[in-house]
Amino acid sequence: MPSLLRHWTHTALSRLPAAALPRVCALCSMNAPSGLCDGCQTQFFAQRHHRCRRCAIPLSLNVANDHECGDCLRQPPAFDATIAAVDYAAPADRMVLGLKFAARLELAPICAAMMRDALLTRSDMTLPNFLCAVPLGQQRLAERGFNQALEVARPLSRSLGIRLIPELAFRQRDTHAQARLDPAERQKNVHDAFCLSAKTIDLVRSAHIGIVDDVMTTGQTMHELAVTLKRFGAARVTGIVFARTPQQ
Structure with missing residues (x-):
């Protein structure tokens, strides 16, 4: 691990309370004080994909990281870049599902550490001025009891030393779960779904904002x-x- 990443890893772990750190591997349950054992890290996550600079979809190995995929060139999304730690595929999907639907909040710092490493290894990326998490609607938040994106954003903010503003944006209406919809329905589902709070509007002007989420599927919510x-x-x-769904 490069010295810069070792520094950030040490800083991140030192800022987390001991109770927040799992003692076994999230995937194989072997002893792993950092939450992911060396074996699973090497087997499942050591290889990094070349990804589209804008949407993070995996690209072929002979394409540079500053390249954009055909879809982004034809119809650029509103966001300027995306960093993804892993593909949304086994076994990383187990971590996402465990966090989101089984309330395994101890997985959030592990996901955040992998996202931090993916960001810091991209020399062509500049760090945001501050972070915000993709907000949940009130009904979904009441049902789940927490916002998984915000749970990941908190340790990510601490480890990067970048301010997190949880109240930056909110959903002005509840939307259906994007995973159950086809691409056309997803676009309609989240259209005009977000708004900014009055007290944070001034912070947004001229700022570079990092949007944190657990999974990007089509990118419509991020857009x-x-x-x-x-x-x-x-x-x-x-x-x-944390995870980017590959194209089908």
């Missing part, structure tokens, strides 16, 4: 939130996600 942020003057929007 719509970026549209809202840029409408209020954001200069740049970067998505930072």
Whole structure:
């Protein structure tokens, strides 16, 4: 691990309370004080994909990281870049599902550490001025009891030393779960779904904002939130996600 990453890892772990750190591997249950054992890290996550600079979809190995995929070239989304730690595929999907639907909140710092490493290894990326998590609607938040994106954003903010503003944006209406919809329905589902709170509008102007989420599937939610942020003057929007769904 490069010295810079070792520094950030030490800083991140030192800022987390001991109770927040799992003592066994999230995937194989072997002893792993950092939450992911060396074996699983090497077997499942050591190889990094070349990804589209804008949407983080995996690209072929002979394509540089500053390249954009054909879809982004034809119809650029409102966000400017995306960092993804892993593909949404086995076994990383187990971590996402465990966090989101089984309330395994101890997985959030593990996901955040992998997202931080993915961000810091990209020399072509600049760090955001501050972070926000993709907000949940009130009904979904009441049902789940927590926002998994916010749970990941908290340790990510601490480890990067970048301010997190949880109340930056909110959903002005409840939306259906994107995973159950086809691409056309997803776009309609989240259209005009987000708004900024009055007390944070001034913070957005001319700022580089990092949007944190657990999974990016089509990018429509990220696009719509970026549209809202840029409408209020954001200069740049970067998505930072744990998992990116590969194209089918």
